[in-house]
Amino acid sequence: RKEVEQDPGPFNVPEGATVAFNCTYSNSASQSFFWYRQDCRKEPKLLMSVYSSGNEDGRFTAQLNRASQYISLLIRDSKLSDSATYLCVVGGHGSSNTGKLIFGQGTTLQVKP
Amino acid sequence: DTGVSQDPRHKITKRGQNVTFRCDPISEHNRLYWYRQTLGQGPEFLTYFQNEAQLEKSRLLSDRFSAERPKGSFSTLEIQRTEQGDSAMYLCASSLYEQYFGPGTRLTVT
Numbered sequence: 001r002k003e004v005e006q007d008p009g010p011f012n013v014p015e016g017a018t019v020a021f022n023c024t025y026s027n028s029a030s031q032s033f034f035w036y037r038q039d040c041r042k043e044p045k046l047l048m049s050v051y052s053s054g055n056e057d058g059r060f061t062a063q064l065n066r067a068s069q070y071i072s073l074l075i076r077d078s079k080l081s082d083s084a085t086y087l088c089v090v091g092g093h094g095s096s097n098t099g100k101l102i103f104g105q106g107t108t109l110q111v112k113p
Numbered sequence: 114d115t116g117v118s119q120d121p122r123h124k125i126t127k128r129g130q131n132v133t134f135r136c137d138p139i140s141e142h143n144r145l146y147w148y149r150q151t152l153g154q155g156p157e158f159l160t161y162f163q164n165e166a167q168l169e170k171s172r173l174l175s176d177r178f179s180a181e182r183p184k185g186s187f188s189t190l191e192i193q194r195t196e197q198g199d200s201a202m203y204l205c206a207s208s209l210y211e212q213y214f215g216p217g218t219r220l221t222v223t
Contacts, residue, residue, distance in 0.1 A: 004155075008153075034211075042216070043204060043214040043215060043216050043217050044156065044204075044214050045214070046211055046212070046213070049211070087155050087156075089155075098161045098163075098168055098169045099144060099146075099161070099208060099212070100146060100158045100161055100169060101146075101148075101156075101158065101206075101212060102158070103148075103155030103156050103157070104155050105153070105154055105155050106154075106155050
């Protein structure tokens with residue numbers, strides 16, 4: 001079983017739609033949680049950190065459920081420029097906490113006009 | 114440009130050759146990471162440096178792989194006797210808290 005599991009999609013949505021991505025993680029000792037965005041053939045870029053209290057950045061809302069080991073990302077009013085792969089990322093494992101990140105496979109979003 | 118830089122951006126090599134990649138982190142970042150990404154997968158952790166000390170290595174990092182970070186500044190990743198399975202994007206990231214990635218080195222082993 002992978003440490004971080006995501007539905008790879010693709011999710012094809014029209015402009016203006018609301019879309020939600022979910023992922024689950026297996027290591028209950030994980031301490032930090034993120035969503036990264038990766039455009040085709042580019043490096044991953046931090047989209048947002050994820051907190052148990054939930055956090056919002058414009059059209060993007062992220063939520064963490066530690067009890068269920070579940071992370072979500074909601075994108076409202078999708079734009080063509082949101083088309084990318086969204087990587088669910090978990091970090092901060094164990095007492096050494098080197099900060100290494102464990103990535104999910106990524107979920108591909110294609111927003112169509 | 115104050116971001117993470119990597120060199121070369123692309124490398125094509127024949128099986129059995131040695132290759133070396135370089136990463137220059139953001140200057141004030143003391144943590145440096147190497148990851149490998151294959152098509153359709155998320156990046157996988159390879160190794161971690163805090164300043165010049167290599168503190169963690171993944172079991173993915175076979176004895177053909179070696180990484181250094183002399184003086185705690187730039188880092189190099191060397192692959193000896195390359196195999197076709199080494200073909201991937203090699204990503205470097207640096208951090209104080211959140212990790213910022215370089216553009217990667219795409220390696221193709223023929």
